[in-house]
Amino acid sequence: MKHNDWKEVANGYYDKAMSLAVLFLLFAFLVSPKLEVKPYERREVQITDVEEIPPEIREKIKPPEEQIKPEIEIIIDDSDMDDDDELEIVISIDKTTINPFEPVIAPKIKLGETPKLVIYDDPPEPISRVHPKYPAFYKNAGIEGPVWLEVEVLMDGSVGAIEVIGSLAPGPGGLDEKAVEAVRKWEFTPAKSGGTPVACWVTFPIEFKLE
Numbered sequence: 001m002k003h004n005d006w007k008e009v010a011n012g013y014y015d016k017a018m019s020l021a022v023l024f025l026l027f028a029f030l031v032s033p034k035l036e037v038k039p040y041e042r043r044e045v046q047i048t049d050v051e052e053i054p055p056e057i058r059e060k061i062k063p064p065e066e067q068i069k070p071e072i073e074i075i076i077d078d079s080d081m082d083d084d085d086e087l088e089i090v091i092s093i094d095k096t097t098i099n100p101f102e103p104v105i106a107p108k109i110k111l112g113e114t115p116k117l118v119i120y121d122d123p124p125e126p127i128s129r130v131h132p133k134y135p136a137f138y139k140n141a142g143i144e145g146p147v148w149l150e151v152e153v154l155m156d157g158s159v160g161a162i163e164v165i166g167s168l169a170p171g172p173g174g175l176d177e178k179a180v181e182a183v184r185k186w187e188f189t190p191a192k193s194g195g196t197p198v199a200c201w202v203t204f205p206i207e208f209k210l211e
Helices: 006-031 136-140 175-183
Strands: 125-128 145-153 159-166 187-189 191-193 196-198 200-208
Touching: 145 175, 159 175, 175 200
Parallel strands: none
Antiparallel strands: 125 187, 145 159, 145 200, 191 196
């Protein structure tokens, strides 16, 4: 009875298996198609027509909501019109950028910008006066007389800018300063031109008299 060593049998098949594996790889390399890897190119396509949009994307696009336009009924009475008269359509309302819901902010009035020469029919009249304080220092010194002021009266009757054009005692705490402080609290009926209030300048003295 003959006995064979399994290591010798395995070694004999090893060379044959390696040869078949190498042949199989060479055959697969020669027969398989060549693969080329191309870099990704991004292309932007501008679509101008709805029909050009793919159906799967077109289904996801929501149509714009239909805006309800107000309907205004216009009634034309043509009883006084002749047969030869024609209606002329005039568009007088254009688009506007004004928001009707925003509050209207009146422009700020800059004091002293009223022209010195303003023509008016009715002059401004004082309706509320405040007497100036007479400091004891000037009383004891016997200083008295007028302080001439040029006062800007605005369209609402309030006092705007004040200029001293005839000084009596200038400086801080002086009679000029006291006269300006008092007149700034006055109220006037505004000047009017053709019934319309206008801003103007008026000139008058503030008297300081010893009792």
